[in-house]
Amino acid sequence: MASGASRVTTSNRKVQKLGHFLFGRRDEILYPTDDDYEKVYSLWKQTEGLSLEESDTREGISLYLGRNPGLCFVAMVSGEIVAAVLCGHEGRRGILRHLAVKPEFRRKGIARTLVKECLAGLAKEGIKKCNTFVLDEDPEARRFWEHMGWSLLEDNYRTLQNPTKREK
Numbered sequence: 001m002a003s004g005a006s007r008v009t010t011s012n013r014k015v016q017k018l019g020h021f022l023f024g025r026r027d028e029i030l031y032p033t034d035d036d037y038e039k040v041y042s043l044w045k046q047t048e049g050l051s052l053e054e055s056d057t058r059e060g061i062s063l064y065l066g067r068n069p070g071l072c073f074v075a076m077v078s079g080e081i082v083a084a085v086l087c088g089h090e091g092r093r094g095i096l097r098h099l100a101v102k103p104e105f106r107r108k109g110i111a112r113t114l115v116k117e118c119l120a121g122l123a124k125e126g127i128k129k130c131n132t133f134v135l136d137e138d139p140e141a142r143r144f145w146e147h148m149g150w151s152l153l154e155d156n157y158r159t160l161q162n163p164t165k166r167e168k
Contacts, residue, residue, distance in 0.1 A: 029117060032074045032084065037061060040074060040084045047100040049138030056098075064088060071121045075101075075110045083110045087118035087130075094122040094130030115148060 032040060037058045044050050054060075065072055068088035075083035083101040087094065096118055101111050122130055132150065134141045146152075 027075070027077050029073050029075050029113065031070065032065060032072055034058075034062060036074055036081060036084075039081045043081060043084055043100050043102065044098055046102075049135055049141050050098060050100055051135060052098075061086075071118060073114050073117055075105075075114060077105065083114060085111075085114045085118060087121065089122060089125065089127045089130075092127070094118070094127045096130060096132040099132070111144065112148065 041056070041058075041061075044052055044056070064086060068086075071087040071089075073085055073087075074081050082105040083099075085099040086097040088097075089095065096115065099111060099114065119130060131153075132145060134145060142152075
């Protein structure tokens with residue numbers, strides 16, 4: 001999924017073993033590669049409460065990973081991708097997006113571990129705060145984030161968006 005000079009190869013993609021919550025298997029957190037896109041995208045599509053956008057194409061995700069090296073992760077169990085998260089920043093504030101764990105692997109600490117890896121990576125880059133988006137209609141996700149210590153911001157604004165290139 002990462003491209004160009006920042007492409008993550010299988011030789012440098014390992015982050016850590018995940019054996020502390022799934023004993024007796026080949027479990028690890030890895031940096032995602034281009035080869036992971038189809039499996040990760042499929043996981044995202046199957047995850048209730050996760051909203052995909054037109055920028056979640058192979059090219060869009062590759063660009064995101066290239067701009068945020070070492071901050072996005074996949075969790076693998078016995079060679080199968082069971083979880084993924086995107087993480088990045090714009091220099092001041094971090095953002096976590098698309099955290100997804102296959103249902104049969106939930107409540108085993110995988111999501112918590114991925115989030116901790118993301119926050120540690122952001123901290124190394126001097127980023128002091130991180131945000132995430134949770135859909136109003138996904139109370140399970142909100143409970144997860146609040147259990148992790150995240151707090152709801154009571155903003156008095158709505159997010160506005162505009163394309164950088166207008167269609168003619």
